[in-house]
Amino acid sequence: MPSVFFGSLCRLFPLIDTPLFRSDAHTNEKALVTSSTDRTVRLYWKGHSRCYKGHSGPVTALADKLLGDGEFKVLATGGEDCTIRLWSMNTRAKKHPLVSTLHGHEKTLSLLSVAWHKSSLLVSSSKDTKVKVWDTMAPPSSVSSSCVGHTYLNSSGPPIAIKCYESLCYIAAGSEVTAIDLRTMKKVSVLALGDQRIFSCEMMPSEWLICTGIKDKALLWDIRKSQELANTVAELHSDGPVTLLHLDPYKVVTGGPCDDQVHVWETQTGHLVNTLSCNNPVKSAGRSTLSAMAVDGCRIVTTGRSTEGSLLHYQDFLRSSVPVALPGEEVSKFWGPQEYDDEGTDDDD
Template sequence: MAEPLRSPVTPPKTTITDLDEDCMVNCAKYLSLRDVCNLAMTSPALKRLAYSDSIWQRFFREQWHQQFPLHWSGNGAREVYLARYAALRQFKFLDPFLLDLCARAKPCNHLLLCENSLFFSQGSLVKMMDLDGYLKRTTDFFHTLSDHKARITCMRLFPLNEVTSLFRGKTLGEEQSVLVTSSCDHSIRLWWKGSSLRCFRGHNGPVLSLSNKLLGEDCSKVLASGGEDGTVRLWSLSSSGGRGQRALKATLYGHEKPVNIMSIAGHKTSLLATISRDSKVRVWDTATATSSAAVRASFCVGMTSVPGTPVNMKCHESLLYVAAGSSVTAIDLRTMQKVVTAAIHQPNLCSFDAVPSKYLICTGGDGRYDQLLFREKKLCCCCRSSKLGNALGY
């Protein structure tokens, strides 16, 4: 009698959890941080895999370009990574990155930090440092820009996407910002990839200040500058010409003293606020300032003055905060009326900055400092003392 047919035996299914743990850890090393976090939520077995020390040690090295600390508590590499990440977000630098630079007996001025690049000036020189390159011990992490012939007076960084008209026919790399500098040699220079891209000339004396942002909302961005000659000049960044003769859009007259500081309004990007050495504030509407207008035409739409020597000036929405002498004055740009004047310290303020975020850092020596809150706007002020440095806002 024939034997009954037997159904084929189905081999057991193999899942990812059947793989050797070392094999799975090696595969997980090729996943991103987000993928590893998603992996941890799928099952308890994969959660143990996602919490492997070797995976989080790799994330640590990739995030901060440093070796994983040799002496760490037994909570696991994931906890060490998360603790460091949280500490940095709260400005708790337990193991700060120290960098010693040889200044060659010259003071460093106008320090700027953008992503992983550090910019500072020494006399007529601009120094650029790639911090990632320094940590990786590459040989080309430090560059010197030496086209200026006199002391640098101001430095600004502008996003690359706001000045794309300067790069027609050029291949844009990973550069995130364009550096703009002014100097006592009567010139303004735009730098990109370590070289001078444009040079603007027109002031009849040293250029003292640059606008903190670019004027305008469309692709035709305009840079503002203030000079020792008491003029405010507007420069078109979409013009051609290496020396920038055709870049001068308008010259604004009205100040009787050198223009030290300028800031662009937050509620209307065509409004420019400037303050001169005699503490007189002027507000200009640059929307009507064109090259066809009369050279000496005034586009001033508001005027006021504050007591004391100007220290700094910042715009936030429709308010203008002016630090001068020993007080900070808030001015409504719509009415040019002083909203409030807060006496800070006697005899004088040392430095001032205002930032919209909740994080605020003030650095100095043994001097005192105050924090004021005006309409959800934090102000950081420092009094002058023999050991006090500058106030930095983040």
């Protein structure tokens, strides 16, 4: 992998869902996307890399999924320049990947999420708590009218997490998680944590779960119940603010800037399963601090900084063979670490 400056955001997309997929041998491979304060977005997949340039300021938002269907797949990014850029993932568009630029926000883009019920709809939010919905399939000549809905959160802080499910969009900001119906742009529910500021949030509405990271723990909520502290599914304790979160039906992964480790918990019980160092013991002599994390099944990618500069750390547990023992002589679904580096990547750019 080429030496680059990694920013504060990264995403993993299934290669099979992109035009980059070439054979069944790549069925389980992932494409990694990172953003940077150097105004670039970089795409990595097995043996290749690509650099997208177009933003006039740091890239501050990456969409959680790819827009579009079939061969027409588009990556959405947002920046400090208050614009949303749409990039073609098609290999034939390598030299001219910018599809269009969406204008309408007046403050730095915070979050981007693809609507669940229609893959051409993109939900965006900015630091002034403005929320917009865009029809990204609108003709380029109609970009100015591609905004099909908007609202304000009226929260006590900027948006820090977003997740679409069916026709709803969940947005965490300040001390609240607000659900908005994208068909009407009206609020349908609010989870309020009182005076607890939310640093991170992950949502799994299909399982009725929301996980919120606060100053010294992560709280797992069942959104069907009354939103009071006594009704949390679990409290996942931390030595500092939980700014990084991953949530799936089997595990919760937490991390933050005060630590060089991520912690893995069981979703159903809240039991701590494993603690994983995000330092590379061979290439890094000093401790690193975490700035971003992407988790896909048994794969975890983290980015951070150490005394030697920026660091991307990739851990893959698929081939590990040492089980983690849990209380009661159970065996966890999560396994001890085995690491390897991908060598010999080349840059298409």
